[in-house]
Amino acid sequence: MLWLYLHFPHLLLDHIRRSSEKASALVIVEDSGQKVIQACPAARDLGVGAGMRLKTAVSLVPELGIIRADQQQEARILEDQARWLYRYAAHIVLVPPNGLLAEIGSLQRLYGGLPAVWQTLEEVLQERRLTAWPGIGHTPLAARLIARSGKGTCTSDKGHTLQVLGQMPLLAAEFDERTCTRLQRLGLNTLAEVFRLPPADMARRLSPETLAYIQKIQGSRPDPQAPWQPPHYFRQQADFVQDIEQSQGLLFPLQRILSELERDLCWRQQDTDCLLLVLGHRHAEPTRLRIRTSGPEHRAEAFLSLIRLRFEQQPLQAPVILLRLTVKRFLGREAPSGQDLLGESQDLNEAWHTLLSRLQARLGENALKQLAPQADHRPERAWSASEVRRTQHVLTTAASHLPQRPLWLLQGPQPLTEIPQVWFTGPERISGGWWDGQRVHRDYYIAQLNNGQLAWVFRDVREGWFVHGWFG
Amino acid sequence: MSEPSYAELFCFSNFTFLTGASHPHELAERAAELGYTALAITDACSVAGIPRAWAALKESPVKLITGSLFELEDAPPDACAPRFILLARARKGYGQLCQLITTARRRAEKGQYLLFSRDMETHALDDCLCLWLPPAPANASPDQALACGEWLLRLFEHRLWIAAARTLEAGEDQQLARARWLSEHLRCPVTATGEVHMHSRERQPLQDVLAALRNHANLENAGHCLFQNGERYLRPLPVLQRLFPESWLEESLRIARQCTFEPGSLRYEYPPDLVPEGESPAAYLKRLTQEGERQRYPEGTPLSVQALIRKELGLISEMKYEHYFLTIHDIVAFARTRNILCQGRGSAANSAVCYCLGITEVNPAQVDLLFERFISKDRNEPPDIDVDFEHERREEVIQYIYQRYSRERAALAATVIRYRPRSAIRDVGKALGFDPALVEQLLEGIDWRDKATNWRQQILDKRLTRNPKVADQFFTLVNTLLGFPRHLSQHVGGFVISSGPLAELVPVENAAMSDRTVIQWDKDDLESLGLMKVDILALGMLTALRKALELISQQKGRPFHMQDIPQEDRATYKMLQKGDSIGVFQVESRAQINMLPRLKPETYYDLVIEVAIVRPGPIQGDMVHPYLRRKHGLEPVEYPNDAIRSVLERTLGVPIFQEQVIKLAMVAAGFTAGEADQLRRAMAAWKSHGDMTPFREKLINGMLERGHDADFAERLYLQICGFGGYGFPESHAASFALLVYVSAWIKRHYPAAFYCALLNSQPMGFYSPSQLVQDAKRHNVVALPPDINISQWDHTLEGRDHQLRLGLKIIRGFPTSAAERLYQHRPQTGYQSATELRRLANLNQREMELLAGANAMPAFAANRHQAYWQLLGHEKPAELFSTAEDNESYEPETCAQLPEPSEGQNVLADYSSQGLTLQRHPLALLREQGHLQFCLSAEQLKTTKAGIPVQVAGLVTGRQRPGSASGVTFVTLEDETGNVNVVVWLETARRQRKPLLTARLLHVKGILEREGEIVHVMAGKLSDLSHLIQTLPVNSRDFH
Incomplete structure (x- = not known):
């Protein structure tokens, strides 16, 4: 067996940079926002390095772009890489947070030798604008250590591999901190010196685990690796450091993702007729756009023109900070689309979903909403019509705590044209919402109008009288 | 209908943290404006806001009522857990209230309180009035509410009211109906209250922000955690009249009339324990002083000192301060029996009486300090004595105080931790839902050393938000939140000791440190109520001195004390004049080391000036150079008139000390004693929130009118600003100078003992053990x-x-x-x-x-x-199998491969492993390896001509950007021969930020400058040589 290890030294940074058109200094900071974990080359040139306090980094580069480390996001991005690598190699292992391992012994024949494999790989990486350090070794650990030290070369020679490993300094050999300190204290500097220690002494004086680790590197102890299985859907995401305000700005990253999709569909030998495009905003609920093609499709160009059309009709609600494209529905290329319309759905609420889908298809995405209460004192904000959810939410507020409100709330307040006959309760004063620009300041009353209707009326700060709803 | 009037009896100040949205004084002032008859401040289980409200209402017709709100943890049988306000009727009721708060606070974690229904039954509360806030219909059934009311009625018969508020929120009708119903069933009157959370409706946004923060939410998702409207403010009387029945309003006045307690009436009673039976405090103090005199002046007290003592004792007994001096004497005497070194300082410390009592070692015969300057009859402010103790043993003194006076009678003063720009920006940002990473980035980017007002502009420049409306809101909120109290922390060492239980004077609560208790008032509150505190502070140098004296005693074979150190030793001053002062108290900083050769101290009083002159005050007032010129006879010493001469004579006509500046304001600018006192307070508060500008005009005009020149006036004003927050009085400098001399003398004559003691007292001082060991080697x-x-x-x-x-x-x-x-x-x-x-x-x-x-x-x-x-x-051999041979196999094993x-x-x-090495300095190795070819060592620099280009390299041991030096960064480099001072100008620093901020081993090309014996390198090119450290061995390890 021969192993290839790909080490992505700044995967998250690459991911972000390839969705942005201009290059600026970027860093990733740890979750608490105190320390820099990764710095892009531009930032490194300006003196920012990993481990530096953010304070120092910002004083070095005031206009630094800052991304918060996010484990889930990193895991997702790593999986993205596994997906394309899977097209070349069948046995892939994910090594979070930033490594991929692939068995390539069997590929050599397919590609006509190791150099051809190596070259293909370099081309793909370049095309994808990814930085990865490859390493080849006869054991997974050997490949990993070589890759991570940046000393990978295109050779399958075991002797050479062991020689490179031997010269490796202790700190690069990825011992646990305690073992590393111990070895250092013994005055050892390189992995070769550790290899030289008698195995029995190593197990007794250091630990059996240390010996096992050394043997796994050398290959005298098995190191089985469970292969990764690709998911049954396509999903790609682009994250932006700076908000994108014009839909035009989304086309650049979209193009890349769509051609990715096209390749994925080709590889799957399938088509699709439905894309889900989610646009994330900093302060608002994400926008979800469902893009339907008229029939099975796989060409990026076709998708792009549909999306462009959609953008023209529907301008962006708010600046966008992330973009995610998901495809879950795949159609066989030869199968006529009609047959697939009610394709297998494993959902238990099949009838419900079918109804929803049909309604949505008939009336359009945005015509179908779901009502839900919302904690806000302003009546027009106390409920929300949100996108239909597939799962049911349990009501948390007990009815007795809710204030007295009319069942029929008007679309918007309407001027009161007559003086009410009878006043019931009031005033109830509501003032709030200063933070989102929709400030209200009103006194509400329940009053009976001349025609006997029971109305919810208010007087606002400008002294105007309005009807806001009707009681039954 | 009669003239409307009203007493507000339910009012949170911002001392109910994250709830009240107005300062106590704002509430007080607003109540006065609106013509309220009375205002009760009723913070949750606290009276921390009372002194500030009282200070604002002292002169006003509005009566201040002391009260507090409580929520019980449990419910009485069949009832719901009650929520109520207790108001103090008279002094007795106030004591009862404080006691109850103390009980509730002491059993809870810092900042919390826990009160149970049985506490209400076991605590005497017969002089308190109770306003019950009945539960909302949604929260309790009528039966539960009634049971709750009956329970309270049993405890507060004829002293219970039902509080009703008009918040104009949904469900208010039902709430009011319930109040009426309960009133009928319990035969208990209803009173109007405002449930006040802010002084004005304009504070609603801030109140919403606080509520959101309290609920760990932001405004978008806080929802019903926020109030429905902004009605919880101090309403104008006509509005109240519209909202409440007249009888309810009248009821509030009836309650207010019953409350007669006034915080100003609190009198502090010193513990009588210290005075022996049958003796008056004055006589006892006199006796102790005389005993001390005999020890201090075995050959007879000099006449001048005798006169001073007589005068001081007269003043002390006139002001009735005997107990204060006796208390401090007692603490110091305890320290002495335990061999704990201590030294007093402060306004009254350097008096002849304190010298005789052993509180200070500053001999009045040696220094011309006039006590009267420090205790002022006119100002009627308590004397201030801080006592420093060895830092490792201060705890013993604190435990002694607790044991001597018991925890019931002694507690630390509080320090109110307030919102500062950084925390206010962070919290408001959080509430407005700003991205926390963005806010942090913004905060990191702000240069706080730029003057206090500029951060606002800096934030605008950083474009936190593009929406100018949001930005305006943000700033308004941040500015309002600034200075709001966040929590109570413990004062560094201010003790309050009382004769009766302290908890009847002021509530006591837990501090974060276990076994520490603090009162709910801080230093300023104590001052405004005229209460005294004793400052028990920790000083590392005293620890080091005691240890050094012990080592010297060992060496000499006989006890050696501080008093045995000869005075005015020439060799000691000579050493200081060279700037050889690493480790010496107070004068070891880089700036001081540079000042020593310029000031060339020759006497004790020169040291007093040395301690005070390297401070923001004299530096900003540009007083340093004139003083130096006059001291060295390069400029004539002149005085505009005799009055000024009397103030400035000791400092050659240049104001150096805080006292002199204040005195000058009186003598040269015509300030009255009262105005001068205001100036002093403003100076103390300037750094946090005080404003000096009102004094500027008065000072400058006053001086110009009296014929002083404008330049001098302007400089004096700048000096006053510089003193703000860092004021350094002569009374403190005098005590410090003594320790400067003592530590310098030991360094000069017993260097081994000196460094050994310093190293044993770490952490303290400016220098790391490594730097101290290197200085020792030198x-x-x-x-x-x-x-x-x-x-x-x-x-x-x-x-x-x-x-x-x-x-x-x-x-x-x-x-x-x-x-x-x-x-x-x-x-x-x-x-x-x-x-x-x-x-x-x-x-x-x-x-x-x-x-x-x-x-x-x-x-x-x-x-x-x-x-x-x-x-x-x-492996530890298992007991069973271990044999004698195993244990005795002492043969060392070696490994040939290592x-x-x-x-x-x-x-x-x-x-x-140790943070230092006794082997050669790393720089010596690097030099030997040829890495530092053109670099001069610190030693070589001393003999190098000024003005020529040089190269130096060293480990970076310090980077400083003092506020007083505009934009200059001082870098200290250490090599095997000593320290090199590098000066980096702002422009140079900007261009070479990376090496300047990150290098551990720095190489500098620059120009050598010399001023007397002080040598600087003015930096030109900086390069980071940190990578060389890695080459020392093959492995790299972190250095510091």
Whole structure:
């Protein structure tokens, strides 16, 4: 067996940079926002390095772009890489947070030798604008250590591999901190010196685990690796450091993702007729756009023109900070689309979903909403019509705590044209919402109008009288 | 209908943290404006806001009522948990209220309170009135509410009211109906209340922000955690009249009339314990003073001092301050019996009486200090004496106070921690839902040293938000939140001691530190109520001095005390004049080291000035140069008139001390005593929120009118601003100067004892142990490495030449207990092997590894690597199978494969194990390896001509950007011969930020400058040589 290890030294940074058109200094900071974990080359040139306090980094580069480390996001991005690598190699292992391992012994024949494999790989990486350090070794650990030290070369020679490993300094050999300190204290500097220690002494004086680790590197102890299985859907995401305000700005990253999709569909030998495009905003609920093609499709160009059309009709609600494209529905290329319309759905609420889908298809995405209460004192904000959810939410507020409100709330307040006959309760004063620009300041009353209707009326700060709803 | 009037009885100030949205004084002022008859401040289980409200209402017709709101943890039988306000009727009721708060606070964690229904039954509350806030219909059934009311009625018969508020929120009708219903059933009157959370409706946004923060939410998602409207404010009387029935409003007045307690009536009673029976405090103080006199002046008290003592005692008894002096005397006397070094300072400390009482060592015969300047009859403010104790032993003194006066009678004053720009921006940002990372980035980017007002502009420049409306809101909120109290912390050492239970004077609560209790008032509150505190502070130098004196006593073979140090020793001053002052108290900073050769102190009083002159006040007022010129006779000493001469004569006509500046305001600008006092307070508060500008005009005009020139006036004003927050009074400088002299004398004459004591008192002072050891070596003190067969825990002096042997404490992470065992079980002949050491001293693997890492086993391990090999793989033999031979196999094992450590490796290993090395300095190795070819050493610089380009390199031991030096960064580089001072101008710093901020080993090309004996390198090009440290050995380890 021969192993290839790909080490992505700044995967998250690459991911972000390839969705942005201009290059600026970027860093990733740890979750608490105190320390820099990764710095892009531009930032490194300006003196920012990993481990530096953010304070120092910002004083070095005031206009630094800052991304918060996010484990889930990193895991997702790593999986993205596994997906394309899977097209070349069948046995892939994910090594979070930033490594991929692939068995390539069997590929050599397919590609006509190791150099051809190596070259293909370099081309793909370049095309994808990814930085990865490859390493080849006869054991997974050997490949990993070589890759991570940046000393990978295109050779399958075991002797050479062991020689490179031997010269490796202790700190690069990825011992646990305690073992590393111990070895250092013994005055050892390189992995070769550790290899030289008698195995029995190593197990007794250091630990059996240390010996096992050394043997796994050398290959005298098995190191089985469970292969990764690709998911049954396509999903790609682009994250932006700076908000994108014009839909035009989304086309650049979209193009890349769509051609990715096209390749994925080709590889799957399938088509699709439905894309889900989610646009994330900093302060608002994400926008979800469902893009339907008229029939099975796989060409990026076709998708792009549909999306462009959609953008023209529907301008962006708010600046966008992330973009995610998901495809879950795949159609066989030869199968006529009609047959697939009610394709297998494993959902238990099949009838419900079918109804929803049909309604949505008939009336359009945005015509179908779901009502839900919302904690806000302003009546027009106390409920929300949100996108239909597939799962049911349990009501948390007990009815007795809710204030007295009319069942029929008007679309918007309407001027009161007559003086009410009878006043019931009031005033109830509501003032709030200063933070989102929709400030209200009103006194509400329940009053009976001349025609006997029971109305919810208010007087606002400008002294105007309005009807806001009707009681039954 | 009669003229409307109303008493607000339910009002939160911002001392109900994250709830109240107005300062107590804002509430008080607003109540006065609106013509309220009375205002009760009723914070949740607290009276912390009372002194401030009282200060604002002292002169006003509005009566201040003291009260507090409580919510019980449990419910009385069949009832719901009650929520109510207690108001103090008279002084007795106030004491009861404080006692109840103390009970509730003391059993809860810091900042919380826990009160149970049985507390209400066991505490006497007969002088308190109770306003019950009945539960909302949604929260309790009528039966539960009624049961709750009946329970309260039993406790507060004829003293219970039902509080009704008009918040105009949904469900208010039902709430009011319930109040009426309960009132009928309980035959208990209803009173109107405002449920006030803010003084004005405009505070609603801030109140919403606080509510969101309290609920860990932001405004978008806080929802019903926010109030429905902004009606909880102090309403104008006509509005109240519209909203409440007249009888309810009248009821509030009836309650207010019953409350007669006034915070100003609180009188502080000093513990009488100290005065022997049958003697008056004055007579006792006089007797103690006379006893002290005999000790201080065995050959008879000088006449001038006698007169001074008589005058001081007269003043003390006139002001009735005897107890204060006796209390401090008692504490100091205790310290003396325990051999704890202490020294008093402050306005009254440097008096003849305090000298005789042993509170200070500053001899009035030696220094011309006039006590009267410090206690002022007119100002009627309490005398202020701070006492510094050895920092390692202050706790003993604190425990003594607790034990002597009991916890019921002694507690620390509080320090109110307030919102500062950083925390306010962070919290408002959080509430407005800004991205926390963005806010942090913004905060990191702000240069806080730019004057306090500029951060706003900086934020605007950073474009936190593009929406100008949001930005405006943000700033308004941040600005309003600034200065809001966040929590109570403990004062550094201010004790309040009382004669009766302290909890009847002011509530006591828990501090974060276990076993510490604080009162709910801070220093300013105590001052405004005229209460006294005793400051028990910690000072590292006193610890070091005591240890040094002990070492000297050992050397001399007889006790040696501070008093035995000869005065005005020439050699000591000579050393200081050279700027050789590392480790010396107060004058060891870089700026002081530079000042010493310029000021050339020759007498004790020069040291008093030295201590005070390197401070923002004199520097910003540009008083340093005139003083130096006059001192060295380069400029005539002149006084505009005799009045000014009397103020400035001792400092050659240049104002240096805070007292002089205030006195000048009176003498030269015509300030009255009262105005001068205001100026003093404003100076103390200026840094946080005070404003000096009102004084500017008055000062400058006053001086111009009296014929002083505008330039001098302007400089005096700048100096006043500079003193703000950093004011340095002569009374403190005098005490400090004494310690400067003593520590300098020891350094000069007993250097080994000096460094040993300093090292044993770490952490303290400016310098790291490494820097101290290097300075010791430069003063010919031989330092020896730690050795398991010789070292103790502390550093010691050994042999005839008093060589400094490092103790085991220098090994990072090595526990005291292990060192003790090691020391106790050490065989006569020393430990012979690692196995023996491990077994006898019962050390675990980690401790053994630390010893090996420190190379502290030279007896049986050739080097670190071998020492370490011996420790590895050691399994404790199971008891059953262990045999005698196993334990006695002391044969050291060696491993041939292990390399010998290089010198560089040893140096770095020393650094990582001990933070210092006794081997050659890393710079010496690098120089030898040829890395620093053109670099001059610190020693060489001393003899190099000024004005020529030079190159230097060294470990960066300090980077400073003092506020007083505009934009200049001072970098200190350390090499094997000493320290090099590098000055980096702002422009240079901007262009070379990276090496300046990140280098551990820095190379500088620059121009040598010289001023007398002070040598600087004006930096041109900076380069980072940190990578060279990695080349010392093959392995890299972190350096500092």
